[in-house]
Amino acid sequence: MKYLTGLLLAIVLCGCETVQPWERGILSKDEMQWQSNVMESRLRNQVYASKEGSSGGPGAAGGGCGCN
Amino acid sequence: MASRQDDLNKTLVALTSSAFLLPAYQSAMADAPPEFTEIGTRYSKYKEDDISAKKAFGGRSERYDIDVAQFYLLAPVSDDWSVALDVSWEDMSGASPWFVGESIEADDAKVIMSGASIEDTRTEVSVTTRYYFDSGNAGFNYTYSDEDDYESKALSLDGSINSEDGLTTYSAAVSASDDDITPTQGAYPTNTLDATKDVRSAWLGVTQIVSKRALVRFGLSYTYRDGFLTDPYKYLDDRPDERKEWTVSAGYRYFLEEPNAALHVDYRYFDDDWGIASQTVDVAWVQTFKDTTVSPFIRYYSQDEADFFSNIDYEDTDYFSDDYRLSAFGAFSYGLRLSHEIGNWSINADAERYQTDESWGVYGGEESPGLVEFWRYGVGLNYAFK
Numbered sequence: 068m069k070y071l072t073g074l075l076l077a078i079v080l081c082g083c084e085t086v087q088p089w090e091r092g093i094l095s096k097d098e099m100q101w102q103s104n105v106m107e108s109r110l111r112n113q114v115y116a117s118k119e120g121s122s123g124g125p126g127a128a129g130g131g132c133g134c135n
Numbered sequence: 136m137a138s139r140q141d142d143l144n145k146t147l148v149a150l151t152s153s154a155f156l157l158p159a160y161q162s163a164m165a166d167a168p169p170e171f172t173e174i175g176t177r178y179s180k181y182k183e184d185d186i187s188a189k190k191a192f193g194g195r196s197e198r199y200d201i202d203v204a205q206f207y208l209l210a211p212v213s214d215d216w217s218v219a220l221d222v223s224w225e226d227m228s229g230a231s232p233w234f235v236g237e238s239i240e241a242d243d244a245k246v247i248m249s250g251a252s253i254e255d256t257r258t259e260v261s262v263t264t265r266y267y268f269d270s271g272n273a274g275f276n277y278t279y280s281d282e283d284d285y286e287s288k289a290l291s292l293d294g295s296i297n298s299e300d301g302l303t304t305y306s307a308a309v310s311a312s313d314d315d316i317t318p319t320q321g322a323y324p325t326n327t328l329d330a331t332k333d334v335r336s337a338w339l340g341v342t343q344i345v346s347k348r349a350l351v352r353f354g355l356s357y358t359y360r361d362g363f364l365t366d367p368y369k370y371l372d373d374r375p376d377e378r379k380e381w382t383v384s385a386g387y388r389y390f391l392e393e394p395n396a397a398l399h400v401d402y403r404y405f406d407d408d409w410g411i412a413s414q415t416v417d418v419a420w421v422q423t424f425k426d427t428t429v430s431p432f433i434r435y436y437s438q439d440e441a442d443f444f445s446n447i448d449y450e451d452t453d454y455f456s457d458d459y460r461l462s463a464f465g466a467f468s469y470g471l472r473l474s475h476e477i478g479n480w481s482i483n484a485d486a487e488r489y490q491t492d493e494s495w496g497v498y499g500g501e502e503s504p505g506l507v508e509f510w511r512y513g514v515g516l517n518y519a520f521k
Contacts, residue, residue: 094350107515110205118489119413119460120441121405121411125384127337127358134257
């Protein structure tokens with residue numbers, strides 16, 4: 068984890084370009100979003116949280132369910 | 136392909152967050168409500184593999200089988216506001232591990248299943264309203280979930296602010312939920328008749344534009360659970376009534392113009408005061424061919440066992456659980472997502488296979504005979520009133 072975090076920090080601190088607003092077309096593409104299908108992502112995260120001992124990450128934890 | 140589907144997904148990402156509040160860089164759409172009303176529906180099937188005769192007393196046994204229907208509506212309310220509604224229905228049946236016993240002849244642990252007697256339905260309604268301003272947005276969400284044996288009410292607030300140059304987005308979210316547990320009484324005794332559980336959570340995130348074709352984000356979260364955290368249906372389960380959890384996460388998106396595809400890499404480290412730590416890596420390739428998108432993905436997950444996990448309760452400890460979800464294991468899941476646009480319609484489908492093994496984990500521990508493997512697949516349809 069330390070190596071991965073270090074790598075990503077290095078990308079951010081050393082590799083950032085100044086990207087003008089009119090140059091951000093690619094970044095707003097559907098395939099560049101953090102989640103491409105919200106309904107599918109919600110279900111997928113719910114399944115993992117129900118079947119594994121850990122959860123969370125993409126935001127604050129929400130309400131629970133009795134999923135066994 | 137830019138266009139309506141892009142807008143739909145970006146605004147959906149911005150608006151339909153609830154159980155997992157979504158942060159971060161949302162492009163220009165994050166600072167303005169959607170232009171059109173959008174609706175979508177989806178059906179999914181979740182099916183766990185049978186547990187084998189080698190791992191269960193009483194022979195091979197069925198496990199969970201769940202049908203899920205989802206619906207959403209997203210609509211602009213004014214120049215500055217929008218509202219989103221998410222509804223889901225689940226119908227589940229099957230069996231789950233009741234407790235673990237020791238096989239005398241083979242000297243190993245096997246699961247005693249609850250019997251194929253579990254039937255339950257769940258309905259969840261989630262409403263999000265969001266306000267947009269020049270440099271960001273702020274959202275408020277209420278989610279209500281009701282099952283035969285479980286009720287949850289959750290509130291959350293989230294917000295994102297862009298830096299002056301628009302290259303960095305700072306996000307934050309807080310949430311609180313109050314849950315009531317009233318286990319169904321049947322052939323098997325339960326660990327409580329009526330109990331409550333509260334969850335409080337906070338999250339901070341930073342998203343950075345790295346280049347014209349790359350984004351990165353980091354997140355930190357803390358979650359505090361308080362109340363009845365024991366599984367009411369597991370015979371020997373007895374867990375602490377408090378749990379503190381932390382996560383550190385990172386994500387990366389990189390676009391390659393020549394194949395017209397995007398690489399997604401996400402990582403999460405989890406730690407808690409029950410002794411569970413876990414690492415998750417999720418990688419996806421999103422390939423676009425004109426109106427069709429094909430996206431294979433693979434996920435690796437590994438967790439350590441809880442301090443009080445053991446298959447057999449040999450020692451007189453304060454707490455005990457033989458729940459496979461608190462054991463050490465590794466899991467691979469892999470699958471494919473497809474989507475296709477036809478005019479104002481968008482159709483999508485996906486399938487995922489999830490497999491587990493104690494030896495696949497990076498943490499050592501006692502292998503649980505109850506580890507789960509499953510298939511999940513779904514189809515969905517979206518429409519834009521454009």
